[in-house]
Amino acid sequence: MPDRFISRGFVGKPRPADQAGRLPPGQYLTDGFPVLSAGPTPHISLDRWTFTLEGLVKNKVTWTWAEFLKLPAQRFVVDISCVTKWTKLDTQWEGISVDTLLKQVDLDPKAQFVVAFSHEGYTTNLPLSEVVNGQAFVAYRYDGQPLPPEHGGPARLVVPHLYFWKSAKWVAGLRFVERDQPGFWVSAGYHDHGDPWKEERYSSR
Amino acid sequence: MKPSLDWQIATVRAVRSETPKVKTFTLSLPAWTPHRAGQHYDVRLTAPDGYQTQRSYSIASEPERTGEIDLTIERIETGEVSPYFHDVIVPGDQVEVRGPIGGYFVWQASRPEPLLLVAGGSGVVPLMSMLRHRAAARATGPARLLYSSRTLEDIIYYGELSALQDGQASLGVYHTLTRAQPAAWKGYTRRIDQPMLAEVVRPLGRSAQAYVCGPTLLVESAADALVRLGLNRAQIRTERFGPTNLAQGG
Amino acid sequence: MEDLQPDLSRTLRLDANAVAGLLREAFGTEMTATPIECAHCGNRAEVGTLLAYCHGPGVVLRCSGCEQIVVRIVQTPEFYDLDARGAVALRLNRLEH
Numbered sequence: 087m088p089d090r091f092i093s094r095g096f097v098g099k100p101r102p103a104d105q106a107g108r109l110p111p112g113q114y115l116t117d118g119f120p121v122l123s124a125g126p127t128p129h130i131s132l133d134r135w136t137f138t139l140e141g142l143v144k145n146k147v148t149w150t151w152a153e154f155l156k157l158p159a160q161r162f163v164v165d166i167s168c169v170t171k172w173t174k175l176d177t178q179w180e181g182i183s184v185d186t187l188l189k190q191v192d193l194d195p196k197a198q199f200v201v202a203f204s205h206e207g208y209t210t211n212l213p214l215s216e217v218v219n220g221q222a223f224v225a226y227r228y229d230g231q232p233l234p235p236e237h238g239g240p241a242r243l244v245v246p247h248l249y250f251w252k253s254a255k256w257v258a259g260l261r262f263v264e265r266d267q268p269g270f271w272v273s274a275g276y277h278d279h280g281d282p283w284k285e286e287r288y289s290s291r
Numbered sequence: 292m293k294p295s296l297d298w299q300i301a302t303v304r305a306v307r308s309e310t311p312k313v314k315t316f317t318l319s320l321p322a323w324t325p326h327r328a329g330q331h332y333d334v335r336l337t338a339p340d341g342y343q344t345q346r347s348y349s350i351a352s353e354p355e356r357t358g359e360i361d362l363t364i365e366r367i368e369t370g371e372v373s374p375y376f377h378d379v380i381v382p383g384d385q386v387e388v389r390g391p392i393g394g395y396f397v398w399q400a401s402r403p404e405p406l407l408l409v410a411g412g413s414g415v416v417p418l419m420s421m422l423r424h425r426a427a428a429r430a431t432g433p434a435r436l437l438y439s440s441r442t443l444e445d446i447i448y449y450g451e452l453s454a455l456q457d458g459q460a461s462l463g464v465y466h467t468l469t470r471a472q473p474a475a476w477k478g479y480t481r482r483i484d485q486p487m488l489a490e491v492v493r494p495l496g497r498s499a500q501a502y503v504c505g506p507t508l509l510v511e512s513a514a515d516a517l518v519r520l521g522l523n524r525a526q527i528r529t530e531r532f533g534p535t536n537l538a539q540g541g
Numbered sequence: 542m543e544d545l546q547p548d549l550s551r552t553l554r555l556d557a558n559a560v561a562g563l564l565r566e567a568f569g570t571e572m573t574a575t576p577i578e579c580a581h582c583g584n585r586a587e588v589g590t591l592l593a594y595c596h597g598p599g600v601v602l603r604c605s606g607c608e609q610i611v612v613r614i615v616q617t618p619e620f621y622d623l624d625a626r627g628a629v630a631l632r633l634n635r636l637e638h
Binding site for chain 3: 331333347389392393395396508511525529530532534
């Protein structure tokens with residue numbers, strides 16, 4: 087097989103040496119925060135925004151923006167990795183842990199999976215076990231500012247231990263279900279689980 | 292059906308500065324095939340560790356020039372590929388390309404309709420291919436280019452556009468400079484808007500075929516204005532280049 | 542929330558022409574001049590007119606009329622995953638003209 091052609095003198099974007107093993111395989115560090123979009127940015131006014139927990143719960147719960155902000159919030163500093171190969175270290179967010187949200191509902195024991203749905207029809211699917219115990223939060227502030235719409239504001243899901251397409255932007259709620267339901271990018275060929283440390287980028291069919 | 296698109300290794304024959312931020316690279320292609328004005332080539336760069344990245348660049352040259360193509364590339368400060376072209380590439384270097392690509396944003400001189408070309412910045416590149424092809428084919432139907440740049444020194448192909456206009460009564464070239472104008476400037480001095488387009492397109496009439504290329508927002512506002520001026524969407528072809536300030540690519 | 546800044550996603554969008562190479566690889570023929578009908582609003586236009594959002598994990602092509610998703614393409618090392626349920630009809634050219 088012929089050797090691949092190498093472009094003389096090309097090294098690509100600066101890729102600093104792996105910082106103490108914080109970079110998952112195949113990823114590059116970025117200083118910026120790339121905007122990934124599959125469509126126009128929705129603009130959701132705060133007086134119409136809601137967040138709902140539904141599905142296999144005994145009581146469906148919906149919060150308005152004002153009510154949501156009254157829930158106990160936390161600061162999070164996490165590394166995030168996108169399947170398009172950039173990783174950003176030490177991103178700073180403020181929001182509400184999914185554990186806090188779950189305290190407000192009575193979850194049916196049949197609930198094994200979560201579908202995070204957005205105001206735009208975008209969905210991501212996750213096992214329930216991956217969004218509890220501090221692994222996921224609903225963020226409304228990034229880097230000390232209100233989360234901008236192009237990054238998913240007013241609020242988005244953040245699940246830092248999985249590829250960032252799982253962190254649904256413009257999140258409108260979580261639906262608890264019994265069986266896994268492939269979300270937007272999974273149904274298009276991405277890996278159902280999406281662990282960057284195992285490079286679970288694409289589905290193997 | 293044409294055989295599937297293959298990558299080929301092109302050789303850089305010449306590098307020419309067009310403006311302080313824009314250069315033209317002449318590439319000779321071992322498997323050159325005639326393109327249509329408006330098409331592009333994809334360029335792929337590979338680093339020694341296997342990292343690859345790819346960009347599309349419009350062909351600036353006319354298909355009548357055989358065996359080689361010109362790619363006119365603007366250097367984007369935060370980009371990855373354009374700085375490589377500007378800062379590293381010298382004649383003799385090789386570049387992986389594939390093409391020609393594109394069946395929608397193309398113009399052939401055999402088309403009878405009056406031609407309107409609207410360009411913002413480096414969006415002029417595929418339109419220049421059309422004008423060069425038009426000249427080589429000795430087409431004489433009416434054609435007009437409205438070209439928006441920031442300053443006089445940012446105008447790509449300024450001299451050649453003047454010469455083309457001088458040589459053909461049927462071609463009109465209209466410049467607008469949005470940021471700064473030299474003394475005694477006779478062209479437009481603002482962003483492209485509907486009244487400006489109305490003046491430029493009026494003599495071409497309602498059957499004009501329009502090609503609009505440049506930053507996405509400029510392209511969309513110009514295309515919308517042309518619709519309001521009476522052209523059908525089908526008469527307007529667009530090629531959006533993305534944001535003016537390419538923070539994510541280039 | 543009234544956002545007064547220009548919509549960044551809108552400045553990033555392109556025409557499907559920008560992914561003409563990918564479409565050609567996936568379909569084996571030049572696609573941008575192919576007529577396509579949007580399943581949501583019935584708009585008929587060439588593939589090249591679709592609005593292309595390319596900065597995500599995959600390419601999303603939206604109807605320039607109603608902006609709903611017409612085609613999604615994900616490219617992996619082994620295959621192209623195509624979701625064209627937003628398109629009613631797609632014609633592949635047999636002869637290069």
